[in-house]
Amino acid sequence: MDIGCGTGNLTLKMAGIVNNGYVTGIDSSPSMIKKAKGMAESILVKNIQFLVMDAGDINFNRQFDMVFSNSAIHWIKESEKLLKSIRAALKQRGHIGLQFPLLNSSHPLISIASKVIESLKLEDYYNSWDFPWFVPALEEYYALLSNLGFKDINIQQIENTFKFRSAAAALDFLDSVGLVLFLEPLPSERKILFREEFMKTLKNLTSKNGLEFTFQRLFVFANADERAIGK
Ligand SMILES: C[S@@+](CC[C@H](N)C(=O)[O-])C[C@H]1O[C@@H](n2cnc3c(N)ncnc32)[C@H](O)[C@@H]1O
Numbered sequence: 583m584d585i586g587c588g589t590g591n592l593t594l595k596m597a598g599i600v601n602n603g604y605v606t607g608i609d610s611s612p613s614m615i616k617k618a619k620g621m622a623e624s625i626l627v628k629n630i631q632f633l634v635m636d637a638g639d640i641n642f643n644r645q646f647d648m649v650f651s652n653s654a655i656h657w658i659k660e661s662e663k664l665l666k667s668i669r670a671a672l673k674q675r676g677h678i679g680l681q682f683p684l685l686n687s688s689h690p691l692i693s694i695a696s697k698v699i700e701s702l703k704l705e706d707y708y709n710s711w712d713f714p715w716f717v718p719a720l721e722e723y724y725a726l727l728s729n730l731g732f733k734d735i736n737i738q739q740i741e742n743t744f745k746f747r748s749a750a751a752a753l754d755f756l757d758s759v760g761l762v763l764f765l766e767p768l769p770s771e772r773k774i775l776f777r778e779e780f781m782k783t784l785k786n787l788t789s790k791n792g793l794e795f796t797f798q799r800l801f802v803f804a805n806a807d808e809r810a811i812g813k
Contacts (some may be wrong), residue, residue: 583608583646583671585637586654590618590630596650597622597630603647608635609654637664642671649678656682659716662726669731672806678732680802683759684739685715690795691756694787695764698779707767714763718800731811732804739798747792749784755795 584593587607597605607630609615618632637658649668658664668678685692699705718726720737727735746752753761761780765773787793 583640583642583649585640585649585651585668586610586657587618587632588614588654590614590621590632592650592652593618593630593632594622594625594627597627601629603629605630606646607632608637608640610634610636640664640667640671642667644670644673646671647673647676649676649680651680651682653682655680656685656715656717659714661716661718661723662730665726665730665732669806669811672811674806674808676806678802678804680800682716682800683742684717684798684800685759686717686798689759689797690752691759691761694756694780694783695761697783698776699764702772702775702779704768704772704776707772711767714760720800723800723802727802727804731807731809733807735804736802738801740801741796742799743794743796745792745794749781749788749793752784752788752793752795753781 584590584596584605584607587593587609588611590607593605593607607615607618609618609632612634615632615634622630622632637655638660649671655661655664672678683689687693687696699708720739724735724737744755746755765776768776784793
């Protein structure tokens with residue numbers, strides 16, 4: 583199973599690897615799933631299915647050898663519930679391989695947005711804002727996995743550097759990470775100011791060589807322990 587499969591690029595690769603097996607991609611976005619299904623049909627991949635499903639609603643029972651997710655589960659704040667349903671979905675001796683970015687204060691989206699909030703004195707709008715991303719503390723995440731029936735847990739925090747040729751390209755990337763969510767608590771006129779100030783900050787960070795963002799990703803590998811967890 584591929585959680586948050588998007589347009590299914592990686593799901594299709596997995597179907598190619600396990601050609602005697604079957605792959606299920608789930609995503610909460612109907613448009614992503616439509617594209618993924620279209621792609622699978624156009625290249626005649628048969629051992630795959632794509633389902634519109636919120637990761638919070640996963641309800642499989644000892645069905646999968648492997649649960650995979652790339653760059654998606656940081657959107658799911660109820661991490662314990664998610665890991666429980668992943669564990670229940672795994673066959674005995676099943677595996678997980680999960681990767682997601684850490685949207686902590688060193689992530690460029692968070693650090694630049696924080697600077698903009700400070701320079702425009704917008705702090706009050708964010709007092710009761712529910713931060714949209716799941717950002718685990720490593721030891722707690724390890725303990726959670728262990729308590730929920732995983733063993734051989736290997737969590738690696740790996741630094742990534744992305745290079746952009748222009749501030750506009752960097753803005754596109756940060757839009758895809760969720761910049762728009764920072765606009766939600768603001769009234770309309772402040773939304774415009776926020777975006778202008780954000781772009782100004784990006785331009786200030788840009789040299790003739792473009793700009794670079796460094797951020798951390800978590801890679802989480804583990805195996806289901808012998809406990810028969812399921813429905
Ligand atoms: C950055 S994309 C990653 C897509 C794909 N895994 C890849 O690596 O190409 C994140 C995906 O997570 C999906 N997503 C976000 N929240 C979700 C949720 N609660 N349940 C299922 N999918 C979700 C989004 O719709 C989006 O397609």
